[in-house]
Amino acid sequence: xxxxxxxxxxxxxxxxxxxxxxxxxxxxxxxxxxxxxxxxxxxxxxxxxxxxxxxxxxxxxxxxxxxxxxxxxxxxxxxxxxxxxxxxxxxxxxxxxxxxxxxxxxxxxxxxxxxxxxxxxxxxxxxxxxxxxxxxxxxxxxxxxxxxxxxxxxxxxxxxxxxxxxxxxxxxxxxxxxxxxxxxxxxxxxxxxxxxxxxxxxxxxxxxxxxxxxxxxxxxxxxxxxxxxxxxxxxxxxxxxxxxxxxxxxxxxxxx
Numbered sequence: 628x629x630x631x632x633x634x635x636x637x638x639x640x641x642x643x644x645x646x647x648x649x650x651x652x653x654x655x656x657x658x659x660x661x662x663x664x665x666x667x668x669x670x671x672x673x674x675x676x677x678x679x680x681x682x683x684x685x686x687x688x689x690x691x692x693x694x695x696x697x698x699x700x701x702x703x704x705x706x707x708x709x710x711x712x713x714x715x716x717x718x719x720x721x722x723x724x725x726x727x728x729x730x731x732x733x734x735x736x737x738x739x740x741x742x743x744x745x746x747x748x749x750x751x752x753x754x755x756x757x758x759x760x761x762x763x764x765x766x767x768x769x770x771x772x773x774x775x776x777x778x779x780x781x782x783x784x785x786x787x788x789x790x791x792x793x794x795x796x797x798x799x800x801x802x803x804x805x806x807x808x809x810x811x812x813x814x815x816x817x818x819x820x821x822x823x824x825x826x827x828x829x830x831x832x833x834x835x836x837x838x839x840x841x842x843x844x845x846x847x848x849x850x851x852x853x854x855x856x857x858x859x860x861x862x863x864x865x866x867x868x869x870x871x872x873x874x875x876x877x878x879x880x881x882x883x
Contacts, residue, residue, distance in 0.1 A: 635692075636662050637688075638658060639688070640688055643760065657799065659677065659690060660675050660718070663720035673725065674828050677717065677718040678716070679824070681713065682821070688715070690708055691706060693705045703720070704719070706720060727831070730866065733866060741766045741767060741768075746765060749767055750764050761789060762787065762788040763787055764787075765784070769807075769813075784839070784841050786839055788838075794836065795833045797829050811876050820853075823872075825871070825873075826872070830869060832867070836862030837862060840858070853874055854871060857870045
């Protein structure tokens with residue numbers, strides 16, 4: 628990311644962080660958030676809400692970040708990803724600082740998941756792109772969707788590690804919440820499921836080691852709109868990130 632002028636930066640969308648020809652939504656959110664944190668002069672993204680207006684092409688983009696409010700506890704920044712003079716993604720970022728203290732209260736402990744080593748044989752096929760950067764291992768319960776089978780429910784569970792050996796941080800967690808296969812695959816849907824809006828919340832600083840992600844869907848409308856909620860836990864079993872998104876199923880896109 629190179630500074631162009633105050634509140635404006637240039638960068639390039641990398642094919643290696645894409646799914647096919649589509650830059651990954653969490654990856655673009657992380658770029659926007661990095662620009663927002665630079666402008667806010669704060670270390671952590673407490674919450675990020677992004678609207679995906681159009682899918683950009685691989686290549687050069689500009690990141691614009693405008694400080695809306697500088698507060699004592701957090702600052703708010705509006706940021707946008709622009710390509711060819713058109714805004715492709717727009718986000719609002721609340722930036723502050725979060726401590727590594729344990730949660731005062733949690734509604735429930737981390738849900739069950741098979742140990743990482745028992746998930747070794749349940750990996751999506753890697754054909755370059757995004758999955759070349761993330762080692763994703765699905766809980767065996769979640770692999771019916773990869774075979775095209777119908778699952779008993781929409782929950783997907785899996786482990787994630789970065790293949791370069793680095794640990795997850797508050798920015799890469801934004802990629803993680805949007806990393807598991809779409810929950811609607813277990814209902815017989817397939818294809819690219821574009822996100823319309825995604826809200827990410829940082830709940831704690833992640834400890835070193837692999838993270839466990841859980842996603843679920845509450846409802847799919849007859850015209851293909853569905854929600855997807857994600858919870859991410861670190862190697863301590865601590866809740867470190869959450870998200871909710873509204874997306875459109877690939878089946879609905881094919882029908883239009």
